[in-house]
Amino acid sequence: MFEPHIEKLYRVNMNLREDETVLLITDDTRPYLTDLLWEFYEVGKLISKKVKKIQYPSLGQHGKEPPEEVWIETFGEIAVEELKKDGLLSRILNKESYSEEDALNILKKYAKDLPQVVIAFPYYSTTHTFYRKVLTNHFGVRYASMPLFEPEMFYGPMDVDWEEVSKVSLQIAEILTEGEWVEIKAEGTKLEFSIKGRHGIADTGLFHKPGDYGNLPAGESFTAPIEDSAYGKVTILYGPDRRLDSPITFKFKDGAVEEVEGFDPYVKYLEKVFKEHERARVIAELGVGTNPKAKRADNILECEKIMGTVHIAIGDNHTFGGINKVPFHTDYVVFEPTVLIGGKGWQRLLLEKGRLII
Template sequence: MYSDQIRNLYRTNLNLGVEDRLLVFTDDEKDYLEELLGDFLKVGREFTQEVRSFLYGATKTHGAEPPEGLWRQTFGDEAVDELKDRGLLEKVLHKENYPEGEVLGVLKEKARDVPSVVVAFPYYSTTHTFYRKVLTEHFGVRYASMPLFDPTMFLTSMNVDWHYVAKLSTDIAEMLSEAEWAHVKSEYGTDIEFSIKDRKGIPDTGLFHNPGEFGNLPAGEAFTAPVETEAYGRLVILYAPDRELERPITMKFIDGGVESIEGFEDYRYFIEDVFKKMPEARFIAEFGVGTNPKASRPDNLLEAEKILGTVHIAIGDNHTFGGLNKVGFHTDYVVFKPTVLIGGKGWEKKLLLRGELQKI
């Protein structure tokens, strides 16, 4: 049904060619994902004959490492067996402390036929995983991450001028790199300040043509990893990743972490349970600015965080894009119609005023 749109994704966003080795994978969280996997494979074979796929049981958490079977499909049995023999694979999969250098050494020595392009659209995100980090940073893989993807996005937020999105995202990312702090407010109660000193701004352009480039599709944001111990204030949340909350909840941040949650909503109890299981999940992880003018859905996080005129703040894992926190959880929360100030020594700039992007 969406063959033309998938074809355009391969051509425009990934520059897929006959020399590429393509891996497409998803999970079984939603019925339509397996059918979409078949469509991606069928169209992919128009571009290259080296196409492989994988379908796995949903991890149920954004930011969790994908299962062993996908590692085998990606790196080969010899590499994965060596990691298992050394007792490293289980530690990686559970985001326990492990020697990254040793893991990388095994993969670089033993891995065979690693894909050059990955299209990842499991319902639960693999963006903030060691799996993705290894592929992009050390094997030069072009990686499109599409968690929560709904095929109707092909007609909306994927149908955009990607060169405009890329330029705006890059310009704002450069500003985030220069800034030392940010202050986000909304008319419905969000009021939070945090440090982004010495943290690099990263553009999510939607154009992954060069080795190691990665991001979401639909794309359209500039983001950075705030300093994990320096966030103070209130974040009022209106939407969970895939639904509007029946009642808003408020996270109160002190010293970078969520100290308490206010509001009676089932999602609050889910988050509190996450914190009990993974205490490090409570720390601020990401600050991003939406840059996609065709994005509009507030009830789907993949698209909501790309809406031009919004920002989003995440908690949990950020070690894969410049932060220090390693934990099996990462979730973003969108702030709508925000007023945003950023600044450094001797300067400050109003980036957004009630959801309107200011001159940059």
């Protein structure tokens, strides 16, 4: 049903070539993901000589590392066994303390037949994982991360002029790189934090160069705030996949969520996460949406791309310039924000009540 759109994704977004290997990964959280996996597989075989696929049991949370079977399919059995011998694999999968350098040295020595392209569309995100980080940063794999993807997105935020989305995203990423501090104001929201020394990253949707990665649908510019710098509050109307029964408010102090106010059941879920992982409270990301056809608010994959919005994430950010490592990362969108960004001797209005100013 979606073959033409999948072919466009392969050719336009990923620039997949005949001599390249592509690996498709997903989970079993939603039944339609199995059908989508087979469609990606069949279309991929028309372009590439080698297409691999794997589906694994749902992990139940964004930001968790893919399970062992995905590592074996990606790096090979010998590399994974070597990680296990050194006691590294279990610590990686649980995001416990471990030497990334030691893990990387093993993978560089023993990994074989790595794919050049990974298309990951499990319901729960693999973006903020060591698995993704090592593939893109050290093996030059082009990686499309599509958590919460639904096929209807092919007709909206995937049907855009990707060159234009790329242009706007790169412009904003440059501004984020130059900036040292940010202030965000919106209804129920007043937050300030530092981004000094952190680089802006453009999620352009065009993954053509070795190591390129991002979401599909794409369309944002983002950075990792200084982890202990956030003060203020953020009020949200939507969780990752639904409109909340009533708004909830995060109160930030010293960079972390000190308190969550509200009566929606999602508050109980967050309290459970915070109890299990204290570092899940920490501010992780500032993102600015740049996709003109992103409209849907009840799916965070699309919602955070809506042009004129910003999103704040808490949890893991060690894979894109931060230092917080925890098996949790979730974004929350702020609508119609006014955003001020500045540095020494300068400041500029980036958004004014949801209107992007560049």
